[in-house]
Amino acid sequence: xxxxxxxxxxxxxPARIRGLLESARTIAVYGLSTDASKDSHRVAEYLMHxxxxxIPIHPKADEILGVPSFRSLKEAPHAEIVDCFRPSNELAxxxxxxxxxxxxxxxxxxxxxxxxxxxxxxxxxxxVVVDRCAKIEHARLxx
Numbered sequence: 001x002x003x004x005x006x007x008x009x010x011x012x013x014p015a016r017i018r019g020l021l022e023s024a025r026t027i028a029v030y031g032l033s034t035d036a037s038k039d040s041h042r043v044a045e046y047l048m049h050x051x052x053x054x055i056p057i058h059p060k061a062d063e064i065l066g067v068p069s070f071r072s073l074k075e076a077p078h079a080e081i082v083d084c085f086r087p088s089n090e091l092a093x094x095x096x097x098x099x100x101x102x103x104x105x106x107x108x109x110x111x112x113x114x115x116x117x118x119x120x121x122x123x124x125x126x127x128v129v130v131d132r133c134a135k136i137e138h139a140r141l142x143x
């Protein structure tokens with residue numbers, strides 16, 4: 001099922017995004033690449049320079065950007081935002097992990113959408129952002 005126009009408006013509302021970026025200090029980057037040319041790497045590096053604590057989530061890496069990496073959110077320290085860089089068909093499982101880890105928000109990067117997972121996250125009390133880039137939104141709203 002596709003998101004409704006009201007859901008899309010809510011999940012991409014600039015005021016909610018600004019509030020989230022102003023209040024959060026820790027961001028788990030789920031799918032953070034070890035390759036510096038990849039978007040996930042550039043976004044995480046930008047967010048680090050903007051003052052956020054980054055928690056890399058990667059199935060095989062031990063360290064990314066000089067920070068210890070974790071295999072899953074279950075193994076990682078608490079994150080206020082879970083920034084997703086995995087394909088849309090993996091978002092449901094990531095949302096399940098984020099809910100179990102008591103994250104405050106899930107953020108689906110540009111081009112990513114799973115409306116059912118987003119609704120489940122919202123029902124569990126998480127703030128949801130979809131189809132937005134954290135780097136772009138931070139620069140636009142707070143930069």
